[in-house]
Amino acid sequence: MVELIPIRLQKTWEIWNVRGVILFSLSLQIVLFLGAPMRKRTGNKLSIMIIWGSYFLADWTASFTIGLITNSRNSSKIIERSDHLLAFWAPFLLLHLGGPDTITAFALEDNELWLRHFFTLIVQVVASFYVFLETLPSNKLWLPTSLIFLAGVIKYTERTRSLYRASWGTFRETMLTEPDPGPEYAKLMEAFSSKKVAGLPTTMSQTVDDDIKAWKSAFYSIQPSDQNKVLDEFEVVKYGYHFFKIFKGLVVDLISHKDRNESRVFFHERTPEDALEVLEVELNFIYEVLYTKFVVMHDLKGYLLRFLSLVSVLVSLGIFFFLDCKHGLDKFDIRVTYTLLLGALSLEAIALFKLMIFSDWTTAFLGKRNTNPTVRAIFKKYLKIRRPRWSPPKGKLSAGTESRITSVLLRRWSESVAGFNLITYCLKDLPKKSNECCLGISKTTTHLLHSIRRYCRKVVVDRLGAKDFLDELKYASKNSFTKELWKLIFRELLRKSKEADKPENIKMISSARGAYVLGELMDDPLMVTADYETVYETLKKDYIENVTYDESLLLWHIATELCYGREDSDPETVAQKVAKYRRLSKLLSDYMLYLLVMKSAMMSAVAGIGQIRYRDTCAEAKRFFRYKELEPNKVNDACENLLAVNTDVKPVHVKGDKSKSVLFDACMLAKELQKLEEKKWKVISKVWVEMLSYASNHCRPDAHVQQVSRGGQLINLVWLLMAHFGLIEQFVYTAGVGPAKLIVKK
Template sequence: MVLSVPAHAKKLWDAWNIKGNIILSLFLQVLLILFAPIRKWRGGKWGKCLHMLIWLAYLMADWVAGVTIGLILSNRMKSSAEDGDIQTLWAPFLLLHLGGPDTITSFALEDNELWVRHLLGLILQVVSTAYIFLISLPDNKLWLPTLLVLAAGIIKYVERNRALYLASFGNLGDDWPPSEWGDELPIPFEFQEMDKMEDFDDSEQSILWTAIHHFGTIKMLLVGPLLSPYQCSEIRETFLQAGNIPSQHQEEKPSRHQEVNPSRLLEIIEIELSLLYEVLHTKLPVVGCKVGYIFRFITMSCILGALLSFSLFKKSYKLEQFDMWLTYGLLLGALVLDFISIIYLLIFSDWLLVAYVQITKSRLFKKWRWATKSRLFKKWRWSTAVSQMNFITYYVKDYPIWLRDFGDFVRIRPLLEVIKGIRCLSSQNFKEDSDWPFIFYEVRELNEYLNLKMADSSQTVLEASQVWRYSRERALRCFDDSQREDITEIIEELDYTKSVLTWHIATELCFLEKHQSSNNHRALCKMLSDYMFYLLVMRPAVMAALSVSWKAVFEDTLAETEILVRRSSPSNEKDARTKILQLIPHVRNPEKDRNRSALFAASALAKCLKQLNGSYPWEPMSKVWVQLMCFAAMNCRPHIHAQQSSKGGELLTFVWLLMNHLGLGTHFSSHC
């Protein structure tokens, strides 16, 4: 039996396949240009949903445009096509769509590495569209608007391919020439003269200048070798100098810290990551220059000319009403989308500062009110949302045994784990006025401590294992003498991943203790603990260099909890937490259980942390978590950090940049 397509369905497809795909392509362009910029400052669950929407639109946009060009070419090969001229005019619009909006050229870093594939696509699609135009001559009455849109489409598509080429790791640093500042520190020539300006002391100007000055350093960290000691010293000096202007809201610190305002330094890092996002995922480095402005003027002039010529030609050419309005929609849509791109460049982008100085090369820069721009749009640089997940919630929301067995049987257990992680996921806003200063001073003191260790041992670099040992020693010094010995006995032989899990469970047990007074250190400790647990469970790529045995340790700990608690469908999470607190034995020496799980070590650690008055040392515990986070940040691969700029920003990436700006990266003999 042969199945046949109903005649009415075939007729409907023939009438609407091209028109429907063109409308869908235009809709996808609108979706991308409006929502793509939001992903760099949107985190949490809603941010993940937004990323999924952008991912689907990004993949579908290229596919729909390419398929539609093929359908038009197939239609034009039929001599009986009655609406061939208008379809020929539609084909170049698909080149415009393949060129994509200025707000997104790539969804992930891997897309930039495929620039050769996109170049091949450019050649094929341009040849196909040009062929559609050529076979329509000499009878095509809409040849002029078609030719103008074709020129605009080719320019837009070339812009996208050039942006992908420049953002690929093999070419990322080529557009930043050597400077005269020593050791070829990459910084644009235009900005090398800015430090010579008189009275260069404006707060916001110095922040922006420092961010631009250090942006080349970020690119070197991503694609190049380690920075030299001279470069690190120069970077650290200019970075801290930018934070010398005090803030009215700055908390009282010891005298040696009063000269630095951590909030200003955080803003520098925010601008750097914003610039990095625009370099890696948008057209701004291509269009934000003199040549780019010239071609953008040509593009908009071509589209405007096509709109005017079409308005004249349509009077002498009989068109269906819907086809005429669809064509007007494509023409006006192209103009509006380009206008929105310009608005994005002028308002949302920090790259405009680079473009402005490159074009003017004058001191008029000082007269611009960058302070207003910086304060108004600071919230659009990163989400300030820190993802949260804790062990007890993860355990409580586990699947029934039969579902886990079924998942193993059909080999979908990893998918079930991802779904479970999303169910357990939450987020918490990062307090820039209190949390960041604590992290900054702790990282700064860690840097000074490691410098002393290197001087004492006559070393110029430290192995990662040495950094981990020294960091742990320094963190334990924050505890009382009575606690330090017991804590050291428990955690001394634990590797990094088991240490994170042990400290996390211990922090959770301490946090859930009743009659706890609320303070900033307690909240910060809880936030960092849940954040590091989230990275281990949901972002294994971030912790890949450190979490080799993480999965086995984690599964053993879950199994141990199952045996001890013997839960039977607890009524709610609070009851389950109470049962875990009551049934987990507090073991003094977890040595015999250390190879199986971190549960007993965490239980013993929680007992050691409890002080005589029933309280807990939240400030020293917060310092431990900063040390754990710093070690993870420095061992995370640089390109993983770069990926976070398009996902709402990651606190770990901010810490990584802070450490490098303070010279902490030089303590490692090599990067992972």
């Protein structure tokens, strides 16, 4: 009989299977420990894929290795002393199953599997303990084995508790207040009836609750602002933690209302830069609560268990090193054991050091107390190193702007703004023209090659579902997060927050997607002339109010690109203020389309048939560019050709409504915007901010939280900022009355 696997290879596997796989398991733990924090700091696809692969392989490898150890012990080829060593290795797999502190869940859904992990914990503990029991009483390594077993149980229990506390139901349960049954209705009505029967003049009066009235008055009042007060490093973390405790209910769509006025007043008094830093810290706390072990470790019990785990590993290493229990063991097996012990000790020591020192939780804890001046000075230096940095970017076209340049190891999110441009994509996605004359290839052969390439892409790439992934890698851009962009967003929301003095105003602002800001501009004498008033009305009615959000977004994206592409971008020929709004409009336009196309899960609540509309628009654009024989890098020519199309008749009257393409409707919008001359860029930028605000407010909370674990997005910061400014519908209060009182007149 022919052996499919050579005998030598089989023997090699029998000898090295346990050793190789357990070292591989340790390697995965190191990769996760060092690499997992990177996923909140970068949106890089390759980094996230490596972490994803390591995360799923880690559990499988650890469980598989325990099975190999159990099987190897039943082999007659294993001598007794090796039996003892294998029993010593088994508890290390519990340490590995417990995972590093930096990651407990890869996605939000993993937290819901806490019960499965709890069951796995029981099974693996029983399996490891069974392997250990079979070696007694002759096992000289029983003490170090017991200590590693204790450390492994602690680590895996920590992970299971973290998953349980971050699960949707448990997390939501912690947000709920004590039930309030209100006044005793039956008892009050019984008294009311008895007074009526007795013939006494009795009425029921529902009085105004003074506390509620004062609460509402304070919330809707505008406090004087002190914009010169700058937060130091400790205050940034302290306030970030404070508002995280208050607003973490946003994650499960439950908000604590008692401190809403404090948040609103605080952010009214902050500079845009300080407000951004506080929001970044708050976002980091949300990430760590849902995806790491930090929440279960930052209490007295957590510190004690972690210290016990570290001491157990350290003592086990000392016993193995000093006691004469290694005689007769294979030298390589001894090296493997030392590698496991030193690896476990290093990971435990670094984790404890990071837990005690390099943690926002520890900083927030110290910020609430009178800390020793020396300790505070040490932490201040560390926080100063970690504090985000701005720097003027290089390049003539970006003159006057500042971008984030924080080191990737110190960031709390990706600090970048992604972009995706429809016209650029359609031009680059056209079939490349070949030089048939130079290559000696006929047009028929070239066409055949193009057909084969398109067919392979459709069959292989599209059917595997990899088209969107590859398009994002190839066509999505990564732009710097600029200070002027954040200032524009912050000041727009700050101004609207001051206008949110009534519940109906909050509802109007939170649901606005461009029309509200256009209405404000129509009331601004500096922005409106007799000629402009009609244009504003057209923009508001035809391109925002009477179309769906996804259609409006596509219309304004293409129109922004058409206006941008045909203008000179040299700062010397464009007024500085106009150039700023022009840059920001382009940045926000590309970012919003990126969210619609590449992050459709985030935009699902507002996108409607956005994907269908986008695909139809791309198809029409590609057909038009092929007809005009445009080159992939000729974006300005594409814009000029599109604007040159006669749009006197609306496209729907020519094509019908079967196709959802908005390409030439966007050309009509661009021509309307051109009528505003240099004022158009201010209008466009403000409309984009309002569209971004609408999307952030109507995106599902779990979608925001998912994105936090993949580098974070600008839309996540806007979501938190709107909550702090009170611009979300959960803060609309109509209640202003207290409990009823029974009044008996004399």
